[in-house]
Amino acid sequence: MLLHLMNRVVSVDPEHHQLTVEAGMTIIELANAAEANNMSIRAGAYSVYSNLTVGGIITASAHGSGLGTVNSLSNLVTKIKWVNAQGEIIVSDSRKKAGTKEVNALVGGLGVLDITTEITLQREPNSWTIIEGREKLDDTNIVADLKHMLKHETPHIITYWRPSVNSHLLQ
Incomplete structure (x- = not known):
């Protein structure tokens, strides 16, 4: 089922920070719609693949990981x-x-039970968060480094580990 033409904002509830969108909206379109309505989302909930659809990610419960935090659009x-x-x-x-x-x-x-057409997402007020990237960090003590950053710098970290090049990227 192709839903790429179902990519509009259906409704906005600014008081409760909720945004209802059609399932064919891409992640980049969702990010732009949220920003246009002064809403935000915690780091880590968005997929790094901006052309995936909201419906596709949610019905697959995909693209996020973490413990005790918002970790995907689902x-x-x-x-x-x-x-x-x-x-x-x-x-x-x-x-x-x-x-x-x-x-x-x-x-x-996975769409086995239905065809999803609209999804309402709980958002947050726009935080105007700045993302800082750190590249080619030594991965010798990656777990200790991540624990230190979570405790002393920020509760929101996205990391991409590339063991083949002996480094990782943090955002």
Whole structure:
């Protein structure tokens, strides 16, 4: 199913920092829409591949890792509008008891259960965060270095480890 033409902002709730978008919106389009509406997202939740779609990432529960933090767009889903096998349009809202199980099944369901058409994401006020890249760091003590940075510098780190070149990149 190609949803690339379903790439619009459906609604904006500035009071609750929620953005509802169509499932075919790319990550770069989502980032631009969030910024245009003075919203942000924690580092690490966005995929580094900006041409992937919001629906594709969320239904695959992909592109993020971490412990005890927001680590992918899937962690930010509050509501999903979807079409079932009978062609019925259903809205599942995780803020309502009955919708929580449906949202949990649809996130990571790989599209086996539905065709996702719209997704509401919980955002944050725009933080105007600056990303600092550190390249070619010695990876001899990578775990200790990351623990030190998490404790003393920032709670948000994205790292790309390249053991083949004996270094890693931090953002």
